[in-house]
Amino acid sequence: MDSFTTPLLAGTATGALLLIAALGLALTFGQMGVINMAHGEFLMAGAYTAFLTQQVISNTDISILVAIPVAFVVAGLLGLLLEMTVISWMYRRPLDTLLVTVGVSLVLQQLAKDIFGAQGDPVESPGWLDGNVDVFGYNWPYRQMFTIVLALVSLCVLAALLKYSSFGRQIRATVQNRDLAETVGVRTRVVDRLTFFLGSGLAGVGGVAVSLISGTNPRLGTTYIISAFLVVVAGGLGQLKGTVIAAFAVGIATAFFADWTSASMAQVATFALVVVFLQLRPQGLFTVRSRGLA
Amino acid sequence: MKSAVRTFGPLVAIAVLAVLLLVVAPSVLSPFRLNNLGKYCCWAIAAVGIGLAWGRGGMLVMGQGVFFGIGGYAMAMHLKLEAAGPEGIPDFMLLYGDGTMPGWWEPFRSGAFTLFAIVALPAVAAAILGWAIFKRKVKGAYFAILTQAMAVVFATLLIATIQETGGFNGLNQFTFFFGYNLYDPVNKRMVYSITAGLLIACLVVVWQLYRSRFGELLVATRDAEERVRFLGHDPANVKLAAFVIAAVMASIGGAMFAPIAGIISPSDVDATASIFLIAGVALGGRALLLGPALGALAVGYGRSTLSEQFPDQWTYFLGALFIVVILMFPAGLISAAGRAAGLLRPRRRVRPTAARPAGATS
């Protein structure tokens, strides 16, 4: 039984992590066509925020809860800065944005290395996350449950924001038809910035969750970014449900592959799976528009 | 005569580069620096292909390290078997494995098969992947991401297959290159010359491609893919052809990298290495004939010297290169220089002597 429950539950937790990372990506990609390769470094920024918060608030039970909103703001501001200084200059060149943000990602990684050292810094789990519960022979760590809860809460907040707030309506309008949105008075530039802030901020929240798995290190972003992108590719654009399903599918599939073969082969198999999936649904699971993403 | 300049100007530029690489460089550079220049030439060969796929075809190939690696490993396998002697098997299989050699290594004993594989393997791999991607109209950023993921997966696969590919250590300790002892400086120079010659040959190939109708069709596909469809062409086939040629060029570069660097390992072919290849293309000018090659030579040289001068700042340089060049000079520094010169003189053409390969200046 546990050869089934372990990958299922562990994979769900990985999927939850991918979801938080991919939500922000899908949002900015879907709306602006911008591929932000530095998104992984926003994840890293979130993890370092968790570490720094712990230095200020030594009570680890509380510091992690404080770290979540702080990481959201820190990563969000980084994203906003990136949008204003770099990305806003090149909206008509999405592929070039991708490369510029590769450069940004390299610089941020090296910065983290210079500031915090290449050796990772520890992030201690709060006491209330220590421990696990036995589910059919799998000692399911509280930390994984916490990751899933965090992802679902982020998802619900984001969905509610998109659905009910006027900002959300403006985002959706911009995603569906930028030109039309502009003609009806949506200030798309402002919306873009807020979206970038929101998407990057989510990565920060994801970073806090990652820091509970592996502490911090400068290469932390690169570990997750490719999987997160695969989630966006498989999930399609413009609808959250595609990202959600794809994130959990990728997370769980990887866990099962890892269980059957090895963790290395699981990476290979997951990639193959996404390519095969694209043969069936070249535009991903769901998409609002099917125009080429060039 | 204007048109003659347009036609032959690039050829003259290529010839100048050929003289610089094949005559000037060997006579002024120390064997060590010359070998390094050979390494940059390998990257430049791959860069020429990237220029074709990305600059002219609009396909941002972020996983060329994979094809670089296919060629590099194919060549390295042959060199390993050559070093092991007839009937011998590579040392690492005795050390880390069970002392038996996987069957698919066996054909690489043959030099002819190896040369064939260096061209055929990447072509087939690129054709399959490209077919799967282009026929389904996956393009733009999706394509870029998939190719990068492919590079990550490829490196992981190599690292995990220690008994078959040497894993993280890669393949090294080659002694002979098709019968020539690699530790003889004369032979090292020969390997360098072959590499530089291949670079020139690849440049002539893309020169012909760029001026051919295929070249026009490729640019047309880049700029208006759907419109090309209504010329009766399947844009997927046009892109596929460019992608396959780029893959083969990367593979040739990798194949020469193995004997020149003396090693091919996952860190030469992973996502970071692939990004590094793109850096040169962006710097030199993606859509120019000579831009990618000159850019790759410059970035290779920069990596050697800047990392000697400022070991800790090299990553900043590379990152800043991407940000500054793509943001401000998307057509590359050579174009920017050309434009600047064009302000003074009305006619504009590529002047290769203005941007000599950086490696040749030391």
Place this chain on the structure above:
Amino acid sequence: MIERLPLVHHSRSRLAAGAVLALTVSLGLAACGNKDSEGSSAKSCVDTSGDTIKLGFLNSTSGAMAISEQTVRDSLTLAAEEINADGGILGKEIEFVEEDGASDPAIFAEKIEKLLTGDCVAAVFGGWTSASRKAMLPVVEANNGLLFYPVQYEGLEASENIYYTGATTNQQIIPAMEFLADEGVETLFLAGSDYVFPRTANKIIKQYAEELGIEIVGEEYVPLDDDDWTTQVAKIVEAEPDFVFNTINGSSNVGFIKAYYEQGLSPETSPIISVSIAEEEAPAMGKDVTGQYAAWNYFQSVESPANATFIEAFQDRFGSERPTSDPMEAAYTSLYLYKNLVEAADSFDVDDINESADGVTFEAPEGLVTIDGDNHHIAKTALIGRINSDNQFDVVWSSDGPIEPDPFLEGYSWWDASAE
């Protein structure tokens, strides 16, 4: 971007293209190779006429390995300064040339060639990953240079041009297994990064375990740099081993240790013995790892006059909070060993040094080390330490004196290199 319609006659352009290619081929042929060469062993360009002797320090100061290799660079620097203060080597002051290997094997190969042929250094000190050593090996052999490699590794190698001052497997892995047998361990779980050292180490462990009657109840690998160990640790939970043998590399250890504690494992039930967690890594795990074990040949806690001097000098030079660890000590030792080698040979010549290398000793912080002239490794004492609450290691087990190096495990009848 596109040349406008060249209305030139086609055959002329083809002629021109042909001309360029012909030029290329003829220029290329001018540099024809030499098929009959035996491969010249390059003439050494080391200059020993002056008051100084050049040595090369080649470590990664950038890339993923920078953090580890920087510590080696620091202790090499310390050793060089000490030797210079003490009159140098054969009266010549050490002048060291620093290069960055950038965590990339190909760069290591490039840089060591530069050091040997460009800077003409008498010896190079550095390298960390096996990949970097493997990449440097052919270069240092071709130029008949010297490389001092300071890190424990998977063995199965011996080069005339390399001195290995870290442990080979029979000085770390095998003693660790002996310790486990002494502890009465019956079941063992193997967890490692998916690359050469863990795979090779585990091959040795599995064969020796069979010999010792220890059952291997699981073997899991995760890619380098991968942090999520949850599913693999779940298998440890299920297997309930007496001990876990950890050959995980670098930051991936953090994820492993976290998952290990999260799923309810502890040193009381299934303790871990590591071969890559040292004084510096222990506090960076984000968990209290008190009670876990590590196998090394040096701990900061080793009590000897030489170690006390080393620690004091190092902390004076680089800061009192800096711990010392096994690779740092091995690097420090390597420079002193080089000094002793040169003085024993009374020459900087590589062949002279190799000639008189056997039996050269140094009173190192870890204890007395002796060079084996045949395989260029050094005899070392194996130690097992248990982590205490200060993140220092209490030595709980040690071998009976220094162990003779045996990189190819020729003295171990149970070893079968060709077994799967």
Place this chain on the structure above:
Amino acid sequence: MRLDHPSPDDLGQDYLEIRDLTVDFDGFKAVSGVDLTLLQGRVHFLIGPNGAGKTTLIDAITGLVPATGVARYRNHNLLALKSHRIVRAGIGRTFQTATVFEELSVLQNLDIAGGVHRSPFALLRARRGTPDYVEAALGTIGLGDLRDRPAGVLAHGQKQWLEIGMLLVQDAKVMLLDEPVAGMSAEEREETGALLQRIGTERTIVVVEHDMDFVRSFADLVTVMHAGKVLTEGTVTEIQANARVQEVYLGRTADAAEAAEAAEADAVTHEGAGRD
């Protein structure tokens, strides 16, 4: 200035036949059960209010949107072919916004359109001189003086002519032209109309058009579409006399127009053609 309605005897064998063609966008039928027979040698106009489904019909025939029903030309079932195969079968089209390759010269634009007839190997050679059929097309569309100009600098009307020229080089037997004279001056319209008549004798020309003056001047046959269906078909005189056509053009409600417009916009975004 229009030709007499040709008698069936004058017609060639060539025709494009459309039967029960339906395009369904998630339940919204943009084109619904259209039957049309388009004969060679006539300039055929397709008119109707915004959202009537004219462009969508052309999109369906050229493989840009999936459709049910039958569209048959010679032996080809067009609805089962991919766009580039349809082109190779002899069907060519233009778009509302002229899409020429702006970086290429006029001559290169025309030349590149001849690619269909070349072997893959020939593609690898550089062009030597100008092929006859390219020269001929250049003459037909009257851009001979501008042959070496980049297409990007051409005036709007000239771009449309260039596109028609590209169809000539392509040797399209059926030409589907989507609002070719939109934005043209009266003089340019005249010339375009004359051009269409010149080339129309051996071809099947279908023009989607709003401009009624243009339609009146050059149409051999007019089909009126409304709300995805064919309303009526006939000569210009017949159409103008038709009460239902007048109703459609004048009496439709604002709401319906908006819905139809939205649908057409939707259809355009679905196809993604000519935009990037």
